[in-house]
Amino acid sequence: MTDSKPSKKRKIEDECRVFNKEWTDRYLFTDVRVKAVCLICHDTVAVFKEYNLKRHFQTKHTNFGSNLSKQKLQRKATDLIKRLRQQQTMLQKTSSLQRNATKASFVLANKIAEQNKSFAEAEFIKDCMVNAVNVVCPEVISKVEAIRLSRRMIVRRIDAIAVDIQEQVLTASVSFQWFSIALDESTDIQDTAQVLIYIRGIDKNFGITEELLSMESLKDTVTGRFIQQCH
Template sequence: MASASCQNKTATKRKIADERRVFQEKWTDDYFFVESNNIALCLQCREVVPVFKDYNLKRHYIQMHPKLSEFQGVCHKQKILDVKKNIRFQQQLFRKSATQPDSLVKASYVVANLIAKKSKPFADGEFIKECHESVADIICPEKKSDFSKISLSHQTIARRVEDISKYTENTLESRCATFKFYSIALDKSTDVTDTAQLAIFIRGVDKDFGITEELASLVPLKDTTKSIDLYKALKQHWQDFP
């Protein structure tokens, strides 16, 4: 009898896979979750919840993102749209690059990043490509064709730099959303054209005491550079910040 009872309990025991739970659209508005590859993805911290269950999503929302409850009505919907847009951009970025071998695409981005860091003209990409081909012809002739396939045209470098810029901005926005405490630092300098620039730095700490310190923006100051001008520039930037 005991053996039959155990078998009956085993047969009637529910399995999560058999429940065929489906993602409910209301969970996006209620808990900032979307469906991605048959799992629930948090729009705010990118963590996943494998089981489509209201309790699991609600618990994550309350414990990890209590401040999101401050967004109500139109602000709430706009916040969801902004985060969704950032995720779509990142997905499109990797999807576009998938049409070429990863190594060639990565090499193109590395060169574009160096050109941007050194403030070199985008047209220098073609010259760099010629240098690569000449060096490869001497050191590794069998690899010269691979270097020739790296796209470093003026237009490509411009797109790569724009992609890197947007990705960096989106990453910083995502990190800022997790800050428990943060501070702002300002620094004023002039560029090569003698135009005053206000550098805005942000430093924040998340719940795990991870520290992020990054340049948030570089704002040109067109008129005077008094303290009131710095304050107005900072205030305007913060209002425009997503």
Template sequence: MAEPKKRKVESECRKFQTRWESEYFFKEFKRKCVCLICTETVAVMKEYNVQRHYETKNQAYASYTGAEQEQKVKLMVAKLQGQQHYFLRTQKVQEKATIVSYEVTQLIARHGKPFSDGDLIKHCLVKVAEIMCPEKVQDFNNVSMSRNTVARRIEDLSANVKLQLSDKACAFDFYSIACDESADATDTAQLLIFLRRVDENFGVTEELLDLKSLKGTTTGIDIFEAVSDSIDKMGLQWDKLCGVTTDGAPAMAGAHKGMASMVCAKVKETEGEAVKMHCIVHQEALCAKTVSLEDVMNTVVKTVNIIRARGLYHREFQAFLSDVDAEYGDLLYHSDVRWLSRGAVLKRFYSLRPEIDQFLKEKDRPLHELSDPLWLADLAFLVDPTDHLTTPNKSLQGKDQFLPQLYAHMKAFCVKLNLFKTQLRNFNVVHFPTLSEIRTAYPQANLSAKKGKYVSVIACLETKFRQRFQDFSVIDKEIKLFTTPFLVDAKEVEENLQLELIEI
């Protein structure tokens, strides 16, 4: 015996009739016929079912007629819509709270703040809401910003960035890496690997490729294995690696066992070619260390430590500066690790030298060098070149900078050094305003006798710059081809580029 066919209500194509709203208090919601009175639904959307439900369960509403009935239907429809949208609104509020949690977490990570600051930020948001919009306080309370939540959010953001980078890896035409290894507060070596890539549309992407913790030794082979692991995990092709930049540590830049040399050798095995470079910012900072008048710098550091190392001296010196309305409110500490600190320390010390002299005399610890014009001339001279060195250092930093721009800054500074050297031979200090000030203040002192010393310092600095940046001079033709192709002779470039260059 054949089984009876099941009835398919959907195939009957029944439609809701608008007149059922006023006649039977029914409304269509999400393709279902819903009673406005008891919120029940009928199985099949046809008039017989709707009428039977109305007459058996809601006959008491038959007394409503005309305009009164229409008004009653509108109220019931509004009530039902509010009930239907309540859970949807709650869901949207929770979604927005999650989005806010991720956005605030991203700001915490970007500014390097502790994860525990999330709770403080939430308390601030709730307090603002209590004053500005009290009805929204609960919505702000729904934002989860605990320490553990912030940590999970950062992990999610990191994983998402890696996923995006992995998806884009196949579109890389070329890419380069920059590596820096340093120990953290727990003496664990941390290897930072940065990535810059370019696609066929010349779109440039800069990202942190990976952060590797080196638990044991940090030899060239250890760093190379960590870099290789990161590149392979990201699915990057070795033959598209065109450059690797490191600091000057032997484990990084060694000719045979350095990480950069090993990377270049691996790229060459895949029929590619990579150029290894020493970080241009780091090289500029190393060159700057050659400008060191030890007697001046040691005296400055010693004096700063005398005033700032003792709490009582420091408080009294700050109060003294406040009483005399000094230009600056305090002295600065010097740190060799922070490359730009020396210029700021020297400039602040020079500006506060009268106040320092008076304060130390009151403490019966006079600094006799502050009354010596020759020592003050050395101090002023040290301030000026250090200040000149700070300008290119700052211009070298920041995102979206390319090698030709950085190298142009260095070449321009070398030209400046040559100009300074030539002018100082005649003791022309027009570009040394601090030294010029001392020269004007002490006209009787024979400061011109110092010009040989100053010329030798500038000459040594110029020589150091030219020696340090020889690796950039090797690729000077490629840099010119990139920056000014119209000024390059086609005969001097590679044969596969000659015809294209002539067409341009």
């Protein structure tokens, strides 16, 4: 597409899509990263284009500030920006709190799996943590309460960890120069014999990866077929 009127001067903000600070007082907008945010309704406008901001302000907030002097309107805009920044900080804090709670839930699920504990014990652990924290540092109780440790959640976490470990082994196995497989036999709580398959691989930098590759029930005659499948 070519410009039919090359002589027509375009405004710099139209060319570069830069947020013009004057739009804050004029249309009550501010820039948050790559978007323009309306200070009144917090709607976002994806493109830094004066026409879009002006249209938003004129259609949605027609009479906003019409009874205010220019100075008062500027002060109002400053206040609204401050409030918006506070809200954003609050949201960031909440999301980092959620992130930490999720991480803690994974750490505990991993421990439960490592120690062969019953999944239901996580609920008991949480109960203990909540009670202890309530005594020692009640000001952070909400952080502990946010850690999800229900039995169902632990199942989901352990599944996710298993998938992740599997992907890590698969990724590492691509660079194995040599590998060996070790088998071990064990029985589960229902007395079914299980064969445990371990892999140990070494890459060209002598980095060693050792992991439980699979666990298979020994119901009938066992052949080397499933070991090949794992490989």
